[in-house]
Structure formats: C-alpha cells, structure tokens
Amino acid sequence: MGTKDAPSSLEDTISGNAANSLTEAFSSIGIDLPSIQSARSPEGRLYVDLGSCSPAVAYQLAHWIQDHHQ
Secondary structure: OEEOOOOOOHHHHHHHHHHHHHHHHHHHOOOOOOOOEEEEOOOOOEEEEOOOOOHHHHHHHHHHHHHHOO
C-alpha cells in the first residue's frame, strides 16, 4: 500500500489504515491489488484509490463476489 501524500492528520491515518485493511482483505482471498493507496482529491477529500488491475484479476474479484453474494 502506498500513500500519495504523507499522513498529516488523523483523517490521513484513517484513510491509510482503510487502504491497508482492504489490501489485507483482498490478499486473504488470493487477490493482489498492489495499486491500492490512500489518496486526497484536489478539494482535500480523502479516499482509497483502488488503482488498476489486469483483466484476470478483475475477473477473479468479480467471480469471488458473485460466488459469495448472499
């Protein structure tokens, strides 16, 4: 997990922790998305950027979600 800007506030830390948690959750089901990172919009809004992935990873994630949707 990367961070586009170094954490400068509690909100940045929370965003970074959310990105780390999501990376760990994906990893636990065998999906590697190394592009996940904490980010901040030009307006200052924090978000978790999922980045991009290969078509194979997208299909893997889609099938996992479909197989586990209740």
